[in-house]
Amino acid sequence: MIHKGGWYNQQLNAVYHEMAEHYGTAIIPARVRKPKDKPNVEGSVGNISTWITAAMRNEQFFSLSELNRAIREKLEAFNARPFQKKEGSRLSLFRDEELPLLAPLPATPYELAEWKEVTVQFNYHISVGGMLYSAPYEYIKRKVNVRITDKTIEIFYNQNRIASHRRLYGRKGQYSTIVEHMPEDHQKYLEWNGDRFRKWAEQIGSNTHQVVDAILTSKRVEQQTYKSCMGLLKLADKYSVERLEAACNKALSYTATPSYKSIKTSLPLGRTSHQVNRLNRKPHTITTALQEVPAITGGKHL
Structure with missing residues (x-):
């Protein structure tokens, strides 16, 4: 003892x-x-x-x-x-x-607790028993003490309690997140959900909708995919709706579960309307086409 x-x-x-x-x-x-x-x-x-x-x-x-x-x-x-x-x-x-x-016993019996030291991860959560619990984002990368009971998870820093959660059970990888623990730029995603992203994607095209749906179902916790969905759909503002839809169509021809990163990488390598017009004004020879427009094979320029 x-x-x-x-x-x-x-x-x-x-x-x-x-x-x-x-x-x-x-x-x-x-x-x-x-x-x-x-x-x-x-x-x-x-x-x-x-x-x-x-x-x-x-x-x-x-x-x-x-x-x-x-x-x-x-x-x-x-x-x-x-x-x-x-x-x-x-x-x-x-x-x-x-x-x-003898003094009277407390109103509630003592609940046996386990203590452990963990580090707050970059996503402002700690991992306990395969579940993730949020702490204020200011404590990212800091070591904290965690009090674990059958019902609660309490997080302490320098002996001060900074967070308390109801303990999660069941499927591993569940999140318990308190809104106040999130940075302001993360809180804005709370107003979004999977249906809103799917409806936005439908306005762009069926291929984009299929890619967004694949991203939303790629993780056990849907909220973890919202940032990727937001980034993908905003590519339409940068490259145009047509190019994003074409890039999604091409990505789906390779895999049923394309990622935001793969589509973002492929878009700058695609043809722009300006390049297509220049190509149409010149003789359609193989040599000229190769000089004007870089062909893509396996992710490399020919």
Whole structure:
């Protein structure tokens, strides 16, 4: 339970310290391998081992609950046994002296937590158990401490809680994202959804619509594809609707799942209307065509 420090500077591990805080208990650790620091505890452990374990050594039990019931009966009898050198018993000592001093239990039981240190990723999320939870984007690349329970994920930086999420279960790769954690330029994508991108793509052409649909379904979390869809559709402003539709058509002839990057790369290599007009004004010879317009084969100029 002590993870660092000597006799004069003892530090409890986070889980044990948190449990003590929850129950309002002060932990005063004994020294390692110093049984005289806690003689009553050490003596009672030995007595219980002898009196209970030895007494049941020849008995058979067929379930854990059956064994626990037998141990409880022996323990109650052990606590009720009179002391040999003073009046009373362990039970009467607890009832008369210790019980009146006990504080009431908290309203909720202590929930066991696991602590770990992680780094906030470039997309302002941390990964815990295959799920992703957001932290304020200002903490990107910083190490944070994460408190993990069955119900919640809490993120701490310099002992200050900076985020809290309900713990996710089920399919790996799910996101829990709080809008306030996102940079302003990312928040604008919240007003978009897959249907809006598909309708926009339909106005350009059927090939563009097919590519956008393929991008939207390429990842488990649709929102992760919105930036690629936005970039693809804005290529129409830079190169024209016709060239984008043609580039999507060509990309679909190679693969059913083209990417934004492949289409963006191919567009500057395509023919412009100015190049086509120049080509039409000259004799249509192979030599002239090769000089005027770079042909593309396998992504390389001929």
